[in-house]
Amino acid sequence: MMKLDEQARARIIGYYPEQQKLSYYTSSGSEHDGAADIDGDSLSLSDLVDCFLEESCQEKNEDGECSATSDDTESTRRLNSVTVDLSDDDSFQELHRVFIADRGDQYRDLLVSGVQHALEMLQFQFRGLGSCRQQVVLRGVMSRLRSLGHNAAVCKTKWDASTSGGLVSGGHEFIDVLVDSSEEDSTGQQLRYFIDLDFAAKFEIARPTEAYKRLLNFLPGGTFVGKEAQLRKVVKLMSDAAKRSLKSRGLHLPPWRKNRYMQMKWFGPYRRTVNALPGVGCGGDGKWRVECRAVMGFDPVCHGVSGGYFVRT
Known part of the structure; x- marks a missing residue:
């Protein structure tokens, strides 16, 4: 087997030591404007229609639903005609296709392996942190990766x-992971992988229907690892399904479960x-200290309690 030199390995992983000097590696972190990720060309037509309908609703009837005036009834009807309203069965099939399409991504598989190994090791380290x-x-x-x-x-x-x-x-x-994609396309932009722990819990709702439970159970029970396009589709599908589920129960969709909020x-x-340690409010204020011992490849990054923590994977 041919051995790869450091530069070749760096190109595959997307990690270059000299980039440590860039602003987003500073200990305090750097700010990024995510507005372009929510609005504009990155959204599909149906997404834009949904956003328009949600934001333009100024009047609500006694049931809390948007009431169209005589002036905008026809416009709303035209907008609704181009909105794709997937059934629960369609949503399940589409969700299945979204996850199947991501198979064969070797770099994602590498990240999944790294995350799972990290969680297995961390369950023996942290306890009593509330x-x-x-x-x-x-x-x-993040530190392990x-x-x-x-x-x-x-x-x-x-x-x-x-x-x-x-x-x-x-x-x-x-957690996000940036990968240099300049060798894969002509844009020179970095691919961005998203890693979210306890992913399915982000979509839990009150009194879910059996159809919604089916969708929820199909999501990764522990950790989501995937690219931006995949995550956007999953969030949109689950937000729409949550709306249908709640409506069938006679419940209103809370603001924190709407698609735009979830996308944000x-x-x-x-x-x-x-930073390997949480900021002020969760340790940076000196209210508690953590002591981490090196376990199977982990370097100690903090100092006070050792124990265990389990995360579903």
Whole structure:
């Protein structure tokens, strides 16, 4: 078997030591505008129609649904005619196709292996961290991926209602991995892989129908690892299915389960950081300290409690 030199390995993994000098590797993290990821050409026609209908709804009837006036009834009818309304069976088949299409991605398989190994090791390290446990584990996985040479970081999205077109304020944390794709296409842009722990829990709703439970059970029970296009489709399919499920139960779709809100979790404005420890509010304020011992390839990155944490995979 031919051995690869350092430059060849770097091109495959997308990690270059000299890039440590770039701003998004600073300890405090760097901010990225995710607005372009939500709006514009990246959305399909049906996505844009959904966003328009959600945002343009100013009047609601007694059931809380949008009421069209005589002036916009015809316009709304035309817009609805081009919106694809998938049934639950169609959604399941489409969700299946989305995940099947990602098979054969060798780099994704490499990341999945790295994440699973990291989680197996971390379950023996962390215990007694309370609400901070998830953040510590997330950073532990990120650190492990970086030790393997991947350009991984913790991404923290955050948006405010006053600047996000009326969306409820929110935020989310996940891991992303950047891969240099210049050798795969002519754009020179970096591919971005998303890693989200406890993925299916992000889509749980009240009183789900059996059809929605079927979709939810099809999602990765533990960790999602995939590219942007795949994640966007999954979020859209699940958001639409959640709306149908709640409506069939006579319940309203809460703001934090709408498609635009869910898309913002991963594609909103974000800060990218490689800090191994959580920030202020979860350890940076000195309220607790963690002591990590080196276990099977893990370097100790923090100092106080050792124990275990389990995440479904």
